[in-house]
Amino acid sequence: MGRLKIVMRGATAAAAALLCAAAMAAAAPPDFTGVWTTAGSSTGGNSSPATGALPLTPYGRARLEAYRKLTDGTDDSPGRWCVGTGMPGSMLGSGAYPMEIIQRPEQITIIYEAHTEVRRVYFGDRNAPPEDRIPGRNGYSSGRWEGDVLVVETDNLVDQVDQRTPHSDEAKIIERYSLDGKDAQGRRILKVEMTMIDPKFYTQPVVMTKRWAEVPNGRLLPYECPEEMWLDRIAEVAKERGVPNPFNPDSVSVAKD
Amino acid sequence: MKQIIRTMTLAVAALAAGAAMAHHSAVQFDFTRQVSYTGVVKDFAAINPHMRLVIELNDEKGKREVRFEGHSTNNMYRGGYRKGMVKVGDTITVNAAPFRDGTEGGYVVSAETKEGFFGLRSSRAQDQRAIGEETRRQAEGR
Numbered sequence: 474m475g476r477l478k479i480v481m482r483g484a485t486a487a488a489a490a491l492l493c494a495a496a497m498a499a500a501a502p503p504d505f506t507g508v509w510t511t512a513g514s515s516t517g518g519n520s521s522p523a524t525g526a527l528p529l530t531p532y533g534r535a536r537l538e539a540y541r542k543l544t545d546g547t548d549d550s551p552g553r554w555c556v557g558t559g560m561p562g563s564m565l566g567s568g569a570y571p572m573e574i575i576q577r578p579e580q581i582t583i584i585y586e587a588h589t590e591v592r593r594v595y596f597g598d599r600n601a602p603p604e605d606r607i608p609g610r611n612g613y614s615s616g617r618w619e620g621d622v623l624v625v626e627t628d629n630l631v632d633q634v635d636q637r638t639p640h641s642d643e644a645k646i647i648e649r650y651s652l653d654g655k656d657a658q659g660r661r662i663l664k665v666e667m668t669m670i671d672p673k674f675y676t677q678p679v680v681m682t683k684r685w686a687e688v689p690n691g692r693l694l695p696y697e698c699p700e701e702m703w704l705d706r707i708a709e710v711a712k713e714r715g716v717p718n719p720f721n722p723d724s725v726s727v728a729k730d
Numbered sequence: 731m732k733q734i735i736r737t738m739t740l741a742v743a744a745l746a747a748g749a750a751m752a753h754h755s756a757v758q759f760d761f762t763r764q765v766s767y768t769g770v771v772k773d774f775a776a777i778n779p780h781m782r783l784v785i786e787l788n789d790e791k792g793k794r795e796v797r798f799e800g801h802s803t804n805n806m807y808r809g810g811y812r813k814g815m816v817k818v819g820d821t822i823t824v825n826a827a828p829f830r831d832g833t834e835g836g837y838v839v840s841a842e843t844k845e846g847f848f849g850l851r852s853s854r855a856q857d858q859r860a861i862g863e864e865t866r867r868q869a870e871g872r
Contacts, residue, residue: 546757552779569868570804586804694804698778 502618503652505581505663508691510571512662512684533639533674540634551635555698557588559610560627561646561667562636564592565683572685573693581616581623586693594625608642623650638679644671653684661687759827759837761866764858767796767834768823771843774816776803783838785822798826800838800849805868809840811848816841825851827862839865 529537544550551558558567563585570586579599583592594616595601606613606629613629627646633639646669653664662684669679704720711718717725769785772795783798801809816822820843826836839861840849850861 548758555779694807696778696802696804701775701777 502623503621504576505574505623505650505652506576508571508573508688508693509663509685510688510691511566511569512656512686527638527679528676530672530674530676533641533671536634536674537639540639544635552587555588555702556635557590557610558585559590559633559636560592560612560630561638561640561669561681563587563590563611564648564665564667565638565681570696571688571691571693573691584693586696588698589696612646621651624648625650638669638681639674640669640671641673643673644669646670656686658686660689663687756837756866756870758829758831759866759869760830761827761837761862761869762859763828764825764839764862765828765836766823766825768821769796771816771818771820771822774818776806776811776813776816778802778804781806781838783816783822783824783841785824787834794834796835798824798835798838800841801868806848809848809850810846812846815845815848816843817845820844825849827865837865837869 527533527537552568557563564583567585567590568587572586573584575582575584579596581594581596583594584590585592590611592611592614594614596616600615601613608629608631610631610633612627612631614625614627616623616625618624625648627648628644630640630642630644630646632642646667649666651664653662656662663686665683665685667679667681667683669675669681671679707720708718711724719725767785767787769787771783772786773782773784775782779802781798781800781803783800784795785798786793786795800806803811823842824838825840826838828834828836838849840847840851850864852858852861
């Protein structure tokens with residue numbers, strides 16, 4: 474009898490351990506680590522909405538129209554001048570280049586191939602003190618898990634009238650990332666539902682959905698951009714001063730021994 | 731036929747990769763048409779945000795330089811370009827979506843030298859339209 478009790482107690486402990494492991498497995502968030510590319514179709518974000526389609530305030534409309542008046546029909550865009558897309562454009566498409574996600578419990582790093590833009594999403598204590606959060610085109614991002622859904626809140630954005638979805642420096646963006654089954658090729662789909670709140674530019678929240686498809690064993694390519702402008706600058710300076718361009722081997726004379 | 735299949739596969743692959751960037755004002759180019767040029771490379775740079783190519787033509791219209799734009803280095807690599815494929819002095823054949831204003835040159839849809847080929851191509855007229863459209867989508871980052 475005593476022996477049976479021990480066996481039963483052992484079995485109970487084993488069952489409890491199993492239950493505990495199952496609970497832990499259920500609590501573990503999905504792993505989004507990998508390279509992702511724009512899935513077959515997405516709603517919004519990757520196309521340029523007509524000015525009339527965005528719920529712009531009179532202020533937002535005036536700002537956007539001024540920008541478009543200046544740049545429409547020209548080659549001028551942030552990307553042309555090696556300026557990164559910035560949020561929300563980076564997440565909504567990043568010029569349709571792929572992105573890479575590196576996931577750790579305390580930090581998720583998102584690298585967009587275009588202009589090698591990087592977003593760091595901090596969790597819990599890993600977050601920077603508010604006074605250390607530098608405003609920028611991709612802002613400051615803080616993350617949390619709601620079950621299997623990754624929620625990212627982004628602020629500290631700079632004014633970006635040059636985006637397809639333009640906004641002021643008061644914009645706040647909430648993204649909800651979740652796995653959304655597989656596509657016809659069996660690739661995982663990562664769905665991102667975005668809400669941007671910016672009372673300066675918009676009369677109501679701007680809501681868009683983007684779908685990314687996983688690229689098995691994918692690699693991002695390096696994206697160098699400003700170097701050409703630097704080389705042009707050096708060539709210009711050398712010409713102005715009438716000295717050899719050190720980047721041009723033919724123009725540099727080598728002393729003979 | 732094999733070639734068509736290969737190029738269409740490339741087109742589909744490019745579509746799947748969605749490789750592109752909205753740097754260009756695509757309105758400058760007529761992506762419904764392609765014009766072929768064969769000349770000698772005078773200037774070439776595989777750079778971002780988009781490539782630069784100048785070739786010298788020498789035909790019944792005389793000797794002249796013609797300028798092209800094209801994809802980013804990244805998308806050129808995805809389209810089959812590799813380092814050393816285009817050098818100053820090489821003979822090159824370029825298929826390009828022409829400038830709308832009639833200027834010679836345009837946006838590179840594909841190019842070939844003795845070192846290799848990159849971009850999208852097909853010998854069938856209906857495919858050329860699809861390839862032009864795909865190139866436009868890449869140029870605009872859609």
